[in-house]
Amino acid sequence: MPDLANPHDRFFKESMSHPEVATDFLRHYTPPEVSRLLDLASLEMVPGSFVDRELQEHFSDLLYKVALLDGSSAHVYILFEHKSYYEPLVALQLLR
Secondary structure: OOOOOOOHHHHHHHHHHOOHHHHHHHHOOOOOHOOOOOOEEEEEEOOOEOOOOEEEEEEEEOEEEEEOOOOOEEEEEEEOOOOOOOOHHHHHHHHH
């Protein structure tokens, strides 16, 4: 794991990189009407980097995908993005 300047970031990334911890978090903090649709046993970490239309590379802290419980082929991507400081436009940043 790369050395991160902020110990809170390091703790977050290390703990949430364990699928059982991420599963537990989702089970307890996702709204029930959403969590009952998810097959949490299928939770899988996926690469969290991508290149946008302007060819700029972006990275997320952690990204998981999970299948729907009804077996459909759709996936839900769950982005864990730790913020060490207040970011007023975080929703727009995450939509990028």
